[in-house]
Amino acid sequence: MANFNEEYILTMLRQIHYPGFEEDIVSFGVVNEVNIQGNRVTVNLKFNTKNPDTKAQVKNAVQNVLKTELPDMRIMVMEGIPAMAGPQLAPPKPNDPWAGRAAIPGIHSVLAIASGKGGVGKSTVSTNLAIALANEGLRVGLLDSDIYGPSVHIMMGVDEKPMVTPGQKLLPIEKFNIKMMSMGFILDKDTPVIWRGPMVIKAVDQFLHDVEWGELEVLLIDLPPGTGDAQLSLVQKTPVTGAAVVTTPQEVALVDARRGYQMFRKLNIHTFGIIENMSYYPNPQTGEPVYIFGKGGGPKAAEELGIPFLGEIPIEPEIAAAGDLGIPIVAKNPASKATEAFRQIARRLLERGLLERVAK
Numbered sequence: 001m002a003n004f005n006e007e008y009i010l011t012m013l014r015q016i017h018y019p020g021f022e023e024d025i026v027s028f029g030v031v032n033e034v035n036i037q038g039n040r041v042t043v044n045l046k047f048n049t050k051n052p053d054t055k056a057q058v059k060n061a062v063q064n065v066l067k068t069e070l071p072d073m074r075i076m077v078m079e080g081i082p083a084m085a086g087p088q089l090a091p092p093k094p095n096d097p098w099a100g101r102a103a104i105p106g107i108h109s110v111l112a113i114a115s116g117k118g119g120v121g122k123s124t125v126s127t128n129l130a131i132a133l134a135n136e137g138l139r140v141g142l143l144d145s146d147i148y149g150p151s152v153h154i155m156m157g158v159d160e161k162p163m164v165t166p167g168q169k170l171l172p173i174e175k176f177n178i179k180m181m182s183m184g185f186i187l188d189k190d191t192p193v194i195w196r197g198p199m200v201i202k203a204v205d206q207f208l209h210d211v212e213w214g215e216l217e218v219l220l221i222d223l224p225p226g227t228g229d230a231q232l233s234l235v236q237k238t239p240v241t242g243a244a245v246v247t248t249p250q251e252v253a254l255v256d257a258r259r260g261y262q263m264f265r266k267l268n269i270h271t272f273g274i275i276e277n278m279s280y281y282p283n284p285q286t287g288e289p290v291y292i293f294g295k296g297g298g299p300k301a302a303e304e305l306g307i308p309f310l311g312e313i314p315i316e317p318e319i320a321a322a323g324d325l326g327i328p329i330v331a332k333n334p335a336s337k338a339t340e341a342f343r344q345i346a347r348r349l350l351e352r353g354l355l356e357r358v359a360k
């Protein structure tokens with residue numbers, strides 16, 4: 001536990017001058033909130049200026065000062081998060097097609113992980129990316145909404161069921177620093193698929209609003225694969241901040257990934273970019289990447305669509321093994337190439353405004 005308090009951090013932040021002014025950033029009113037939890041310090045800034053250079057200058061200065069003074073802590077500098085209350089949405093206009101999307105109290109950002117088809121590694125990416133984001137100092141939740149094959153609880157090695165609080169709320173299961181809830185907890189494997197569509201929408205709505213998530217910076221949702229009605233209604237009803245589309249390098253998968261992107265576009269939801277899974281096989285002798293399915297499919301598709309390419313993840317038997325074992329690779333082997341790939345993708349998402357965009 002940290003042996004210092006918020007006051008102490010404020011004292012350090014008083015060393016930083018607001019650009020172009022005599023006053024320090026605390027006196028200037030830029031520091032909205034300081035929060036210490038375990039080994040994470042979160043500084044929330046609130047700017048009156050819209051000047052991106054000024055903002056960047058202050059954010060960097062805060063990072064640098066705190067990193068230097070507190071080398072063992074994880075420092076998160078965020079902007080514009082109203083005191084732990086989740087995004088404030090503008091009141092819906094009459095006939096607003098998004099009026100059904102209510103913000104979830106306490107949850108700042110919702111990242112939907114989608115794929116055009118099953119089997120491309122959407123759940124592998126969801127679990128590992130969730131842990132990679134938590135490693136960046138964020139409070140992270142993970143919701144498996146895949147009605148056809150919920151697997152997140154298996155990959156995270158969870159076999160207990162969530163408990164119900166006296167207030168009739170479900171308690172998410174915590175593991176690897178992630179709060180998790182899964183369709184797998186409530187779906188019977190004998191439930192006919194035809195029931196699952198309508199069921200999932202109702203269930204996901206309950207998962208979002210009747211689960212005691214607490215305060216989260218990011219909730220990842222592992223969506224059902226595909227771009228059909230079930231996916232569409234689900235995303236339509238959820239206050240999603242943005243989506244990431246998972247694909248493999250094969251052309252058939254890329255066609256589906258494009259379809260995934262089109263679905264979000266139609267719904268006016270931001271797509272953060274494309275994640276390519278099973279991009280290459282590292283040569284066991286040399287570690288050199290061998291692009292068995294051809295190189296550059298994911299980046300090319302991203303470029304065509306005008307969206308970022310977020311990164312490539314190698315094929316590694318250890319990824320599948322870790323999944324089967326119930327310990328995702330990012331938790332199991334921090335030194336692996338795959339872990340590094342997930343870390344980079346997590347950082348790119350943060351750079352691309354995962355915490356700064358407002359849910360639609």
Ligand SMILES: Nc1ncnc2c1ncn2[C@@H]1O[C@H](COP(=O)(O)OP(=O)(O)O)[C@@H](O)[C@H]1O
Pocket residue numbers: 115117118119120121122123124125151225277278313314315316317318319320321323324
């Ligand atoms: N990069 C990878 N390297 C090796 N195996 C992988 C990789 N990504 C996924 N897998 C394996 O492929 C299978 C399908 O992945 P999964 O994440 O369940 O896909 P989806 O959720 O898209 O259906 C799983 O057995 C998983 O362990």
Ligand SMILES: [Mg+2]
Pocket residue numbers: 122123124146149150151
């Ligand atoms: Mg899956």
